[in-house]
Amino acid sequence: MAEAKKENMPTINDQYDRLIAARNYHYDNLNKWLMSFYVIIGALLVAFYNLYPKNIAALIAVLGYVISIGAFLSIKGYFYWEVNWITLIHHFEKAHFKSKDERIYSVFANKKANNSLNPVKGANVSTTKVALVITTCIIVIWGMIVIFMGINCLSNFKIVIPEKLITMIIAFVVSCIMTVVLLPLGCITLHSDLENLDDMELTKDNMSKPQ
Numbered sequence: 001m002a003e004a005k006k007e008n009m010p011t012i013n014d015q016y017d018r019l020i021a022a023r024n025y026h027y028d029n030l031n032k033w034l035m036s037f038y039v040i041i042g043a044l045l046v047a048f049y050n051l052y053p054k055n056i057a058a059l060i061a062v063l064g065y066v067i068s069i070g071a072f073l074s075i076k077g078y079f080y081w082e083v084n085w086i087t088l089i090h091h092f093e094k095a096h097f098k099s100k101d102e103r104i105y106s107v108f109a110n111k112k113a114n115n116s117l118n119p120v121k122g123a124n125v126s127t128t129k130v131a132l133v134i135t136t137c138i139i140v141i142w143g144m145i146v147i148f149m150g151i152n153c154l155s156n157f158k159i160v161i162p163e164k165l166i167t168m169i170i171a172f173v174v175s176c177i178m179t180v181v182l183l184p185l186g187c188i189t190l191h192s193d194l195e196n197l198d199d200m201e202l203t204k205d206n207m208s209k210p211q
Contacts, residue, residue: 019092023086034131048060139183
């Protein structure tokens with residue numbers, strides 16, 4: 001009975017394969033999430049362009065702003081889990097594969113090679129960070145549109161509004177402030193429930209040590 005139970009226990013290779021599969025599954029999902037969000041944002045932008053300056057265009061702008069924030073938070077959440085999976089893989093490889101030649105994900109061929117500012121060469125740039133920067137810019141732009149249209153609506157109440165350039169500057173500043181407030185708030189209120197997961201608290205100091 002004990003021997004049969006021992007035979008059913010996962011081997012080191014099984015555990016390693018599961019880690020790689022989980023990591024790859026998470027990577028594949030990022031492309032789907034990003035594509036879905038960006039397609040929706042693009043469609044809303046086209047709809048806004050075709051409907052402006054009708055009143056419904058303001059609603060589309062608000063929706064674009066909200067969805068862009070959702071896209072940013074999703075990418076940020078993905079980044080969090082991405083680091084988790086790759087850290088677990090690095091820990092596993094260093095704990096079980098002592099030789100660098102045996103490892104795949106916890107080694108690098110040559111960190112300095114092909115890392116250049118030359119436009120026709122590669123560089124150490126994080127795709128996820130680039131996506132976060134681009135999405136942040138999209139959020140600010142949608143926010144500017146919403147604020148700009150809101151300020152222009154004040155003329156309906158016989159309120160004098162500033163010149164267009166001043167209005168755009170005000171819209172940009174207000175949009176940046178809104179974004180700085182809402183993004184951290186979203187991170188705090190929409191976090192994953194990790195209560196049932198044991199925290200290995202892996203760092204550079206305890207990496208590869210038994211937990």
